[in-house]
Amino acid sequence: MxxxxxxxxxxxxxxxxxxxxxxxxxxxxxxxxxxxxxxxxxxxxxxxxxxxxxxxxxxxxxxxxxxxxxxxxxxxxxxxxxxxxxxxxxxxxxxxxxxxxxxxxxxxxxxxxxxxxxxxxxxxxxxxxxQPDRFVTPAITQSQNPDTSFVSLKDWQRLQAQPNTIGFKYTLGKEDGHLLVYDPTQKKAVRVGSFGG
Incomplete structure (x- = not known):
């Protein structure tokens, strides 16, 4: 076989x-x-x-x-x-x-x-x-509204204040977009947003 x-x-x-x-x-x-x-x-x-x-x-x-x-x-x-x-x-x-x-x-x-x-x-x-086009800098732009579905407002604001953060975007399912960013305080990647349907 x-x-x-x-x-x-x-x-x-x-x-x-x-x-x-x-x-x-x-x-x-x-x-x-x-x-x-x-x-x-x-x-x-x-x-x-x-x-x-x-x-x-x-x-x-x-x-x-x-x-x-x-x-x-x-x-x-x-x-x-x-x-x-x-x-x-x-x-x-x-x-x-x-x-x-x-x-x-x-x-x-x-x-x-x-x-x-x-x-x-x-x-x-x-x-x-x-892929290279899935990475964005800064991960959270200054014009983005806070999304506290995944992180606290305090964490969101702290990460948003760091202009050199690198975000990684990927999609699961049909349209479930994930945005990850490395959080140096927690020493891990955290989901800070979603996109898609």
Whole structure:
């Protein structure tokens, strides 16, 4: 059975590596490692995309990593982490592959998508998740109204007063936009806003 799966994985590996940036490391390999500490079953797919970009400091590159694990691409879980250049975990978030697939509906030309189309779309979203145009400086402009849905007004104002903060924007689901910024007081990335639907 392993021999019959190899051509499929080789194809997915080549498809995933077809990215424009040399900062991306993409792997599609079979593994029997369990997912995180809470997993009770072995997972068989691992797809990793890692990029580096200035975030917690303009002087150093932090590491943005997405790791997909599960029994199939479409039912997998994605672990998204941001780690500083010194190795400190700044952000950790888990979401389903369906959160990456949901926006496929905007690109569909037929009523339904095939399984290979869905899988390719999820892998493409992972490869395109961290792009230079997703980073904004300052993270919070002086003209933005406070959004206290995610942080206190005091934290919002403190972060807004720092003109060199770098924000990272990404979308989950169809239109759930997230804006993260590094908070030096808490020594981690915090969500300070949302955009989209």
């Amino acid at each position: 392993r021999k019959t799966l190899f051509p499929c994985w080789a194809f997915l590996f080549l498809l995933a590596c077809n990215g424009p940036s040399t900062e991306t490391k993409t792997e599609a390999v079979r593994t029997n490692e369990p997912v995180g500490k809470t997993s009770t079953t072995n997972q068989s797919i691992k797809h990793v995309v890692q990029r580096s970009h200035a975030f917690s400091s303009s002087d150093a590159q932090d590491f943005f990593r997405l790791e997909l694990r599960g029994d199939s691409i479409t039912t997998s879980t994605v672990l998204f982490t941001i780690t500083s250049s010194q190795g400190q975990l700044l952000h950790r978030q888990t979401f389903s592959a369906a959160d990456l697939e949901a926006s496929l509906v905007y690109e569909m030309t037929t009523p339904t998508a095939t399984l290979p189309q869905r899988e390719a779309y999820i892998l493409r979203r992972m490869n395109e998740f961290v």
